[in-house]
Amino acid sequence: MALPGMAILVFLIIWQAAVKGSGIEKWILPAPADVVQTLFSMIPGLAPHVIQTAAEALAGLALAALAGVFFGIIIDLSKWLRKAIYPLLIISQTIPIIALAPLFIIWFGFGMFPKILITALVCFFPIAVNLADGFRLADKDMLKLMKTFRASRTQIYMKVKFPHALPFLFSGLKIAGTYSVMGAVIGEWLGSDKGLGILLTRSSQSFLTDKVFAVIFIIVLLSLVVFGVIEGLARLAMPWRYAQQKYEKY
Template structure:
């Protein structure tokens, strides 16, 4: 593509970026004006500028706590991925296994995270273990269901073709079902990653020594709303960043879908 051809494409991307964020910018401007004009007192709702100042001031401490929260989220997601692949294949291989497993994972999804977290703290202590377990419980459901739906979306013609070629079950999953399920998998992974960070923070609220949830508890007790909002925005930013990373990986793995 020549430089002349690239310019319109870059311009369209910039316009699209502005359109997608203009509402957020307007909300922030309105928020700043309401606090600056004392429509809302800043001791109840700090302004965006105050939040930015608090973020800059506490940046080293926030990064230190974020390190532990991200580690918990990544470890829990990795374990959840392994469990999801195993369960999804078992459910796809056997209708009986699906009837046995599906109600259990559905029941797990109906239990509020805030309700199970204290029990995990009591059973497993204040270390990283209960937090990782909570993340695993939160992430494996959307990934498992996405994979099962992806396996079942394979056309009957493709299945019959592989069977006619005497493909083994391993070859069937390796070359047909798992590649076909990748689109659904990445959709489930994006949902799971948003759950992962939230679950890690909730577990840290209830007990621990490090992490953004612990930091939030400390600043809440001191009524430091500037720092409280700073960590909330940091968690939102990290979640968006992780989802963006998954989207980038999805484009790399499924590049034929974006041609």
């Protein structure tokens, strides 16, 4: 953590010196000190916006996790299902979210629900694909042994496939977690009365560039918090994996 922190500090110092030395207008590119000052002035009114975006992001991520696990299992059940569904999953990711978002607003209104759907669509793909790959790469010898003992399909999944696929699942969740806040913000761009997305839109339209940078900082911080929560859940769900990684360092 020390090296990234030093790199960020050097970057901020160069940014501050470049802006102050060039005399560039604040509305074009504010100095880091101006962004920090604006951020502190925004704190009293930030809570409703942060809570709204966080709620949309977490709800969308939870919905994406449920759908991702469901489709990950469906894909794994049969090679024919995999051939039928996998291309559809890929196609779903080629459609620009910014094009789908207005349709969700038209169909479902301006409440939280369309933002949750947009977030779920953004987060769904990495969870489903990573989990399906984890199932597919499960230990073949263990699977043969379970079949020899006439284990049921549920027992095979619970005893072999899911434990093996957990690292893949959490890898997908970490990727999706960083996308979740972005998905909520995109949904808020198109219509909302609260949230970091609408705050960002209003600031940019008013040429309050220092406020834009401050909101971006909050979005990044919120994404890191979501990532940290998922990392903590991964450590609780897979203590053996992190113990092994710690042992391998020595």
